[in-house]
Amino acid sequence: MKNSRSKPVGQSKPTPACFACQWRDRSQWCALEPEEVSELSEKKSNHFYTPGQVVFNQGDTFSGIFCVSEGTVSLRRTDSRGNTILVRLCHAGDTIGYRDFFAETEFSVTAQAVSPTTLCFFPAKDFQALLNASPALGMEVTRRLAQDAGQAEEALLRSSTLPVRVRMAHLLLALKERYGQGLDDGTLRLVLPLSRQDIADLLGTRPETVARVIHSLEIDGVTRFSGRNVLIPDLDLLLDEVDPEE
Amino acid sequence: MKNSRSKPVGQSKPTPACFACQWRDRSQWCALEPEEVSELSEKKSNHFYTPGQVVFNQGDTFSGIFCVSEGTVSLRRTDSRGNTILVRLCHAGDTIGYRDFFAETEFSVTAQAVSPTTLCFFPAKDFQALLNASPALGMEVTRRLAQDAGQAEEALLRSSTLPVRVRMAHLLLALKERYGQGLDDGTLRLVLPLSRQDIADLLGTRPETVARVIHSLEIDGVTRFSGRNVLIPDLDLLLDEVDPEE
DNA sequence: CGGGGGTTTGAGTCCGTTCAAAATACGTGG
DNA sequence: CCACGTATTTTGAACGGACTCAAACCCCCG
Numbered sequence: 001m002k003n004s005r006s007k008p009v010g011q012s013k014p015t016p017a018c019f020a021c022q023w024r025d026r027s028q029w030c031a032l033e034p035e036e037v038s039e040l041s042e043k044k045s046n047h048f049y050t051p052g053q054v055v056f057n058q059g060d061t062f063s064g065i066f067c068v069s070e071g072t073v074s075l076r077r078t079d080s081r082g083n084t085i086l087v088r089l090c091h092a093g094d095t096i097g098y099r100d101f102f103a104e105t106e107f108s109v110t111a112q113a114v115s116p117t118t119l120c121f122f123p124a125k126d127f128q129a130l131l132n133a134s135p136a137l138g139m140e141v142t143r144r145l146a147q148d149a150g151q152a153e154e155a156l157l158r159s160s161t162l163p164v165r166v167r168m169a170h171l172l173l174a175l176k177e178r179y180g181q182g183l184d185d186g187t188l189r190l191v192l193p194l195s196r197q198d199i200a201d202l203l204g205t206r207p208e209t210v211a212r213v214i215h216s217l218e219i220d221g222v223t224r225f226s227g228r229n230v231l232i233p234d235l236d237l238l239l240d241e242v243d244p245e246e
Numbered sequence: 247m248k249n250s251r252s253k254p255v256g257q258s259k260p261t262p263a264c265f266a267c268q269w270r271d272r273s274q275w276c277a278l279e280p281e282e283v284s285e286l287s288e289k290k291s292n293h294f295y296t297p298g299q300v301v302f303n304q305g306d307t308f309s310g311i312f313c314v315s316e317g318t319v320s321l322r323r324t325d326s327r328g329n330t331i332l333v334r335l336c337h338a339g340d341t342i343g344y345r346d347f348f349a350e351t352e353f354s355v356t357a358q359a360v361s362p363t364t365l366c367f368f369p370a371k372d373f374q375a376l377l378n379a380s381p382a383l384g385m386e387v388t389r390r391l392a393q394d395a396g397q398a399e400e401a402l403l404r405s406s407t408l409p410v411r412v413r414m415a416h417l418l419l420a421l422k423e424r425y426g427q428g429l430d431d432g433t434l435r436l437v438l439p440l441s442r443q444d445i446a447d448l449l450g451t452r453p454e455t456v457a458r459v460i461h462s463l464e465i466d467g468v469t470r471f472s473g474r475n476v477l478i479p480d481l482d483l484l485l486d487e488v489d490p491e492e
Numbered sequence: 493c494g495g496g497g498g499t500t501t502g503a504g505t506c507c508g509t510t511c512a513a514a515a516t517a518c519g520t521g522g
Numbered sequence: 523c524c525a526c527g528t529a530t531t532t533t534g535a536a537c538g539g540a541c542t543c544a545a546a547c548c549c550c551c552g
Contacts, residue, residue: 195498195499196498196499196500197498197499207498207499207500208499208500208501210499211499211500211501212500212501214500215500215501227499
């Protein structure tokens with residue numbers, strides 16, 4: 001699994017400038033001054049990945065950080081027994097790898113494109129330089145790190161106390177933010193970027209159980225699945241799954 | 247549960263100087279220059295807590311960070327349904343609360359003394375000032391934050407894939423670092439700082455299950471429990487629980 | 493039209509939970 | 523120091539959610 005490429009895999013692409021990136025003000029780069037943004041732009045490279053393609057593997061030596069420019073990337077963690085969980089989904093605007101940068105470890109997860117994806121790669125040493133130059137960036141990154149840690153704890157709490165069905169409801173509510181769209185008649189529609197196996201990994205369960213839970217949600221009229229399309233006729237029903245009215 | 251005391255509860259104590267603290271070089275404060283350490287010393291206050299006493303509650307407004315000077319503190323997180331997990335145990339040298347400082351939230355956990363405990367309290371604004379003055383401190387804190395986040399993910403992976411017995415073995419191995427002592431005949435002895443209920447919370451299970459798991463470990467000769475005393479005749483047996491030889 | 497992957501369904505099992513009761517440890521006041 | 527009441531821990535029996543293994547199904551693509 002060791003790998004010390006200094007350049008990412010994935011097909012290279014022409015490089016649009018960072019200042020034109022529509023996601024910049026949502027990312028940690030919002031802390032940068034204009035001239036620092038062009039510094040960023042110069043040092044990064046763009047790369048394209050097809051669904052399923054691996055960006056880097058858990059255990060690879062750390063090379064730099066990645067920004068999602070387009071698409072979705074999954075972060076998976078595997079233990080010595082081969083158990084695996086899907087730690088997180090990263091969407092346009094998210095940055096991958098700064099945790100490992102600071103922890104000074106190899107990559108602690110495997111990153112894999114879920115949909116056709118474009119990433120910006122920023123080498124570790126250039127990131128370090130930028131960090132030295134901009135305390136504001138450091139602060140911003142630290143803030144995000146702190147939030148991530150908090151979210152990881154929440155996930156732990158959920159997964160160790162809530163049944164799969166409720167966790168599924170949580171997941172749908174989270175995905176709705178990114179992949180949902182309201183329909184005319186008030187029903188909500190979302191197109192999942194995930195396979196059932198992915199969902200199972202994310203919920204800490206098996207595909208069979210996911211299928212059964214979906215079935216049970218259908219029976220109760222909370223959702224209507226067909227493949228990766230989900231219809232949610234009444235959002236309140238889904239919210240009740242998460243927080244049953246007392 | 248709201249609470250906006252600016253001073254911690256817990257009986258005040260005379261204040262030993264930070265430069266004399268034997269834990270300083272293990273903590274993030276190792277990044278500070280001598281004159282900054284005395285700054286630290288001036289601004290902090292000491293407080294004593296009896297077992298079970300709450301240092302702060304989840305949801306209290308953030309007031310500052312705490313260093314464990316002596317004893318053990320548990321960090322618990324509770325969800326809206328009243329489920330609770332023990333997120334972490336903090337020992338002498340550990341710092342509590344910097345995650346919430348950066349995430350700019352209220353306290354995200356409840357901190358409670360597990361044994362008789364002395365804490366140093368450092369108000370948020372003074373920490374901020376110190377942080378502004380010392381980039382090295384910022385870097386060090388960020389590093390620890392990144393490591394914490396990684397550990398939270400590992401915990402998640404373990405708790406969602408490994409059976410309680412293996413998680414128990416993990417816990418014992420972790421506690422041995424702090425609470426273990428080798429005996430003449432090579433057996434290892436540890437005195438747990440935890441009740442069965444605490445262990446259950448930490449493993450994400452129930453006290454009854456903990457009792458049964460302990461029983462099963464006894465039967466297999468891996469451990470010998472009597473109350474909070476544990477004897478481990480052969481460490482290898484415990485290691486095999488975690489990583490069964492292939 | 494015939495694979496082949498992912499998905500669903502089914503049946504049986506196991507681990508951990510729940511509820512309840514018994515046993516043990518613990519602290520307090522006599 | 524002992525007796526008592528309370529809290530914690532252990533044990534037991536029954537239940538249940540999720541897992542495993544296996545087969546059927548479906549859909550997409552060649």
